[in-house]
Amino acid sequence: MTTAIVPDPEAIRPELAQPGSALPVPPQGLRASRNAGFTSLRVGVTALWLSVIVLLPLAAIAWQAAGGGWQAFWLAVTSHAAVQSFQVTLSISVVVTILDVVFGLATAWVLVRDNFIGKGLIDAVIDLPFALPTIVTSLVMLALYGKNSPVHIHLQHTPPGVGMALAFVTLPLVVRAVQPVLLEIDRDVEEAAASLGASGPKVFATIVLPSLGPSLFTGAGLAFSRCVAEFGSVVTIGGAVPGKTEVSSQWIRSLIENDDRTGAAAMSIVLLSISFAVLVLLRIVGGRAAKREEKAA
16 A cells, blocks of 8 residues: 655745745845835826826916016006905905804714714715816806895895805815714713713813814815815806905906916916915924824824
8 A cells, every 4th residue: 555645845835934944035125126116106107197287287377477577477466456356255265264164063063973864865965066067056056046036035246145155165175074083083081071060062162172173274274275266156146246256266267368368377376375375284283283193192
């Protein structure tokens, strides 16, 4: 009777040998060089794509704005119509941002803390402005608050009408910024504070609101930046009344229609600078908040 000889796996596959044996793997330096090569490739592709869709257009608009020289740039952004459009844009944007913070926080709180019929539907409707074309938003607002308003509220060609359109497209930014943070807040801390005699408003002010501060600030900054740059949602409901409802984006369109591309580019640079300053401020505040959380942990 012949006995079958089973080969030793370690003799066949050196990679299964005990530590200390020779392993058929690439040297450490080779692996590191391969990883560095792939990293460089990813960084290069990302930088190229960002250059094509972001940096080059920004450089082009900056070059066009500087085409007429500093004096032409200054005259374009300090003209009476330009200053009026800035005043209308910034004043309405500030009011809308404050309303977004208040009602966005309330909406996020209801969606996270309360259970009711239709909650999923409301949660889905919050994202509707992200998918809806902004010009459709303007038409919807005109149908609801125009001259033939079915609710008998006439806001056409008025600052409140512009504010309603801007609030419609910016409220979800605050809600979606606050909602995930509110979900992560430890309810046990709130219950402990309530058991020690703290009232509901005090628990909210001392425990919940500080935790939501960075997310509220982020949502407010994004909403404000969107308000400053918005165009489509205010086209029909606003009417571009100078000094009343004409926002800066509409004044830029008027400059383009009058073939003043240098002035339009100069106005665009100012709006871009405002939005960029807000985004930088958000990064600074977010970084400081993250450092405070790391220290507290």
